[in-house]
Amino acid sequence: METLDISGQISDEKAARIEELIWARLLKHNPHLEHLRSDEMGGFMDGAVKRQSHPLALTQLLITCHLLIAREELNQEIRKRIEWVNSLLLKKGVGSRE
Numbered sequence: 001m002e003t004l005d006i007s008g009q010i011s012d013e014k015a016a017r018i019e020e021l022i023w024a025r026l027l028k029h030n031p032h033l034e035h036l037r038s039d040e041m042g043g044f045m046d047g048a049v050k051r052q053s054h055p056l057a058l059t060q061l062l063i064t065c066h067l068l069i070a071r072e073e074l075n076q077e078i079r080k081r082i083e084w085v086n087s088l089l090l091k092k093g094v095g096s097r098e
Contacts, residue, residue, distance in 0.1 A: 004062070006055040015054035019061060026065050033068060 027034060042057025043050060 006058050008053075008055050010054050010058075012054065015058060018058060022058075022061050022065055026068065030068065030072065036064070 023037065041060045042053045042055075044053060044056065045051070
């Protein structure tokens with residue numbers, strides 16, 4: 001099991017740098033996900049006051065990143081299996097238009 005401890009004392013600048021590194025890695029292989037970037041990550045209400053938590057934002061981003069990567073890996077596996085089934089069907093002449 002992997003763990004990551006994000007300090008509650010992380011500076012705005014350091015949190016922003018880490019966030020950019022995570023987004024750069026994610027978008028390198030998935031540029032179509034740019035629209036998911038949000039300034040709302042890490043936001044929460046403290047009574048009637050809206051606050052921002054950098055550790056919360058980084059946690060939300062890391063979870064999102066892992067879920068998106070897992071989804072992409074699953075989609076790749078599904079595509080491979082579909083190709084495999086199609087190749088078997090073609091070998092047996094199923095789907096042939098002759």
